[in-house]
Amino acid sequence: MKRIAILILLAVWCGLSASYAQDENIRTEVSKTIKLDTVEVDYKTRYTSSFVDNFFIEADFAGRMLMGSDDSGLSFGKRMRPGFSVTVGKWFHPDFAVRLNFGGNSLRGWSSGATGIYNVNNDWVEGYDPVEEYWKAQGVDTRNGYKQDMKYYELNADFLFDLYNVFHSAKRLDRRWTAQGYVGVGLLRVAKYHGMDDNTKVGFRIGVVGNYNISRRWGAHLSVGGTMTDANFTGEIGKGNRFSGIFHASVGLSYRLGKQGYRVIRLVRQSDLAALNNAIELVRNEHTIPGDTIEVVKERMAPGSLLIPSVVFYPNENEFNDELQQVNLFRIARYMMRYKDAKIAIVGNTGNTGEHLARNRAQKIRDILVNKYGIFPGRLSIRVYDVNAKYGVSGYDQSVNFTVAE
Template sequence: MDLNRKQIRRIGNCLGFLLFPFFATSSFGQEIKRDTVVVESNGKFPVVTNGFWDNWFVGAGAGTQIYFGDHNRQMKIGQLFSPAFNFYFGKSFSPGIALRAAVGGFKIVGLTQNGSHSTGVVYDASRSLTKQQFNYYQANIDVLFNVSNVLGGFKEDRFYALSPYLGVGWMETSDEPTAGEVSLNIGFYNTFRLSSGLDLVLDMRGSMVNDRFDGEVGESKVEGIWATTLGLAYKFRRRGWEKPKTTTISYDETALAALRDRMSALERDNQALRKLLDDSKNQTITDVNLQNRVLAAPILITFPINKSVVSNEARVNLGYFADVIKGDKSGVVYKLTGYADKGTGTSKLNQRLSKARAEAIYQVLVNEFGVPARQLLISHKGGVNNMFYNDPRLSRAVITIAQ
């Protein structure tokens, strides 16, 4: 095999480029002290605060309610119940605090003495009482306090959670005589976990309103409504909370020593090749036998959540990678394996996303940098658990390695 000086110099530069990361790692590795470990926090209370678009939820429910008016205590308890509904959306700002906006209401039944909202049906003629019925709606803002998370720490798979809440709102009748009043609310928001994104919700609410709300003023200054609804709440992605983590550094001294020996051998080979280049200035070199292939080092290209678009930064690294592949004429095949984060998305979605990521890297290498398609093999693994440092971001990736 005959090589001229220019070809040998190109081989030396290429090998030097490949060895640089190993030598750099070796020099930095000398700063790592034996038995040095960064401890990961495992406390149950600290969490990482999510962004504004995380931890939103929406829900709806239906049930029954009782209105406590001036004369309603004179009715039998079974006659006071009327249908109720509620619809709401909100956001959790931490595992312990959430804010929601809600609308609800429907129909109120009771008794009236002055004929306000009367149905005309006499209930007690001796007291001039007739049955009362009117429609109303209520809009309110509530602050929820998740005492289960506050007292027990956040647990993603907790089946039951209790969240007392306080709120303020506006109640208005839609039948004549109309009325509108400010309401003060207190309640208990009970959730039962059905899945990671869906909860069964039992909402028990008490609302206080001015005595004149039903069109009749009595001795009490306030009247109230107690409503209980059962429904469902859906939590949008991103949901849940992550505990603060730091990278844990650990190593095997024997494996580290073997790696250092290997790097030393590579460095000696590189020095020998450079000496060969220097000696070739005044002579012609023939029959140079390279016993080892020049392989491109494995690379990891990561992607944003739910994305398969290759960033410009990743393209720069792929360009260097492509130069090494094209410079090696042995025809080594490289496998492009796509991955997705198992904790995000369904199994079907993760299969499609991991495949799309591998194909995106393939298209960049072939179409932009001219890597022969026969030297690339595409594979995908779908959603996987955290592969590196317990960090889900490093699982949204494509790993490229020689076969």
């Protein structure tokens, strides 16, 4: 009787030991997997291209309006004048470009000052205002001021920056709609016309551009901006520290010259590269079979078993580190390729994650296995539950896991 009791106790002890060893093995594998999956790699992306690449030219029809201190004496409609501009530029990076712009035509303003407020030169004498005399000859009453009718031209250098890429990098090289801001500096020259003397000033520019890419070469755009310059730009003196402004809006077409696009280089710090190499080496050492490729396990798992590894997502996102997690996806696909009749349940873990996000993550992994690795959809099912609680493990909070289906 004692012998039988001893044998029973020995059997129970062996069973508990085996169970503990199996549970400890699961915990060890989980620890290895989580350690592997959470390697953080800091990438820096660099875009390079030849100097002759990514050039563009533009032609615009513009409307311009003088915004000087006295110009409100004319209505909005009378001040708005047509103009043109032509541009050549180059994108050095998806985020920024430089351009040279030439444009002009005419401006119309209003002067409420008395006669003789213009600079005196060889043609002008003290007390004589040729601009006022011109408008008098046209039959205009100049007692309360007179119009300024100017021919002007401008040459500008602008720095453009992509507004969308400041906040988001998705499809930064291939978008139908784009928007840029720009800042720049230019030379503004008024020509001799209707009594006005020639005059050159420096202006500072700022504005925004909206683009629609019709094709890989052609685009249409709308631009709105302004230029600030010295109030003496119109030839008047006695304005003190005031400024004149030019509001401009334009529509036009752009054409991209030569080769477009960039060579994308991803730079990794040496310490991150070492960590990534160590993670890959860990996979190879654990799961390489002589004469074969990486294998998820060396023998078929029983139904209900939790397969190692998992696919770890960024916290509260439906995205993961592609360079690291594709290794784990391949290991699952390789298991299913070896065991052709095996069925897998793709489990979106709800531990510390909402059920909706967990299901979307599982669906994303299913689509990759089907579309990239050619796994038959009927062999895959989607489930959502708390993997940590069911299997008594930890560290799977932001993961999609795999179990052998019945």
